[in-house]
Amino acid sequence: MMNSNTYRSSVNLPEVVKVIDNENYTTILRNKGLCELTYKSKGIITLDVAKELTKEILDFYPKGYVIVADSDDVMLNISSEAREYFAKAPEILEKRKAQAIISRNLGQRLMAKFYINFYSHSCPTKAFSNKNDAFIWISQYLLD
Numbered sequence: 001m002m003n004s005n006t007y008r009s010s011v012n013l014p015e016v017v018k019v020i021d022n023e024n025y026t027t028i029l030r031n032k033g034l035c036e037l038t039y040k041s042k043g044i045i046t047l048d049v050a051k052e053l054t055k056e057i058l059d060f061y062p063k064g065y066v067i068v069a070d071s072d073d074v075m076l077n078i079s080s081e082a083r084e085y086f087a088k089a090p091e092i093l094e095k096r097k098a099q100a101i102i103s104r105n106l107g108q109r110l111m112a113k114f115y116i117n118f119y120s121h122s123c124p125t126k127a128f129s130n131k132n133d134a135f136i137w138i139s140q141y142l143l144d
Helices: 047-060 080-088 090-095 106-118 131-141
Strands: 016-021 025-030 034-039 065-070 096-102 125-128
Touching (some): 016 047, 025 047, 034 047, 047 065, 047 080, 065 131, 080 090, 096 106, 096 131, 125 131
Parallel strands (some): 034 065
Antiparallel strands (some): 016 025, 025 034
């Protein structure tokens, strides 16, 4: 049985501390620096939205964080400027310790692979087709 802290009973996730929900995304901020980000299907991630999201995350995790981003169905709604910002902004590169990207359909997986391969990343970055595998992988990078 799944609950808010376990996926398929194989990953015990740190406790939820804060949830940020708006028209573009939902962010679940957990202990141990774990940020869960789910982009909304009708959301549009512009550079301004990307900067707002980053500020919220960095304000909550000043020492660093790991992120699981669920990009299913919305990767194409992320502007190229926002993608570049997520990949190159110094404030992100300094604090992000690992990132997992979840994409369930072929088109989204291709976009995620492009993002991973096109930009050089300062932290371990990997694409997954489901949350369980993403959380298993990211758990090795959780912060104390």
